[in-house]
Amino acid sequence: xxxxxxxxxxxxxxxxxxxxALVTPSSAxxxxxxxxxxxxxxxxxxxxxxxxxxxxxPLPDRAYKDELNAADKTLKEKEKGPWNxxxxxxxxxxxxxxxxxxxxxxxxxxxxxxxxxxxIFIFLGLTGLLVWWQSIYVYPAQPRTFDSExxxxxxxxxxxxxxxxxxxxxxxxxxxxxxxx
Amino acid sequence: xxxxxxxxxxxxxxxxxxRFRPGHTAPLASxxxxxxxxxxxxxxxxxxxxxxxxxxxxxxxLKKGMNTLIGYDLVPEAKILDSALRAxxxxxxxxxxxxxxxxxxxxxxxxxxxxxxxLQELKPTLAELGISTPExxxxxxx
Numbered sequence: 001x002x003x004x005x006x007x008x009x010x011x012x013x014x015x016x017x018x019x020x021a022l023v024t025p026s027s028a029x030x031x032x033x034x035x036x037x038x039x040x041x042x043x044x045x046x047x048x049x050x051x052x053x054x055x056x057x058p059l060p061d062r063a064y065k066d067e068l069n070a071a072d073k074t075l076k077e078k079e080k081g082p083w084n085x086x087x088x089x090x091x092x093x094x095x096x097x098x099x100x101x102x103x104x105x106x107x108x109x110x111x112x113x114x115x116x117x118x119x120i121f122i123f124l125g126l127t128g129l130l131v132w133w134q135s136i137y138v139y140p141a142q143p144r145t146f147d148s149e150x151x152x153x154x155x156x157x158x159x160x161x162x163x164x165x166x167x168x169x170x171x172x173x174x175x176x177x178x179x180x181x
Numbered sequence: 182x183x184x185x186x187x188x189x190x191x192x193x194x195x196x197x198x199x200r201f202r203p204g205h206t207a208p209l210a211s212x213x214x215x216x217x218x219x220x221x222x223x224x225x226x227x228x229x230x231x232x233x234x235x236x237x238x239x240x241x242x243l244k245k246g247m248n249t250l251i252g253y254d255l256v257p258e259a260k261i262l263d264s265a266l267r268a269x270x271x272x273x274x275x276x277x278x279x280x281x282x283x284x285x286x287x288x289x290x291x292x293x294x295x296x297x298x299x300l301q302e303l304k305p306t307l308a309e310l311g312i313s314t315p316e317x318x319x320x321x322x323x
Contacts, residue, residue: 055284057248080273086311091279092319094276095275095276098277
């Protein structure tokens with residue numbers, strides 16, 4: 001199906017379904033979690049109206065369950081009559097046929113942030129290990145100018161030359177006492 | 182007593198009964214308002230009531246209307262909702278009627294007194310059409 005969107009797309013086979021949810025458009029993911037379809041695979045036909053649970057879209061493009069069994073169909077027939085004759089359970093059943101989640105269910109907080117933060121830290125950690133390995137096995141030897149002995153001699157020479165005597169280095173050195181001010 | 186439409190964007194310390202209306206203050210100097218005609222709240226309400234009152238309204242029009250209305254920065258007036266609920270009745274769609282009530286409660290956001298007021302205004306219609314509120318069905322809780 002040309003306009004289909006499968007979970008096992010080329011190039012993303014190694015990603016789990018959860019991570020796929022982060023990279024695919026949310027409406028596609030919503031539809032691709034097998035609901036009314038008795039499909040084998042998780043294909044969302046994006047050429048047809050799709051269902052979505054969004055607080056800013058109370059009435060999505062299609063009903064949640066569109067494959068109705070006999071019981072559902074009789075209930076739908078009863079819906080054409082006076083609604084006062086429907087029981088509470090029937091009303092709830094009609095709601096659930098049309099919609100997947102109620103507003104409170106949509107607003108429910110998830111633990112997704114833990115997954116996200118965990119993923120971030122894992123990758124930061126791996127990067128840190130990589131950087132550490134690199135600093136040992138990849139970097140060339142440190143120039144001799146970094147040795148503390150060389151640095152000491154360097155500063156001594158700068159002081160002897162009176163580098164920045166007004167406000168900088170040499171101004172901070174007490175030449176009488178031979179120490180920093 | 183209450184304004185025709187509850188405008189949510191002018192909240193803060195204001196009560197529901199007051200809202201800012203450009204054009205009702207004394208002009209101090211020439212203002213740079215657009216010269217387009219501003220629709221009054223009554224005209225807005227009337228337009229939407231007429232929209233949902235269409236006798237042969239179809240499912241798509243109901244959905245489009247509701248989704249658009251919910252997109253606005255306001256909680257729809259009771260008469261608009263009444264018209265929309267009756268449209269649901271003509272379309273034999275109880276689930277959408279309940280969904281509309283849920284959406285309106287969500288639109289009110291932190292203003293917890295709007296939804297009970299609307300339910301009170303819509304009580305005769307809800308009773309007449311046999312629409313249960315989400316609270317009555319117990320789906321307002323997880």
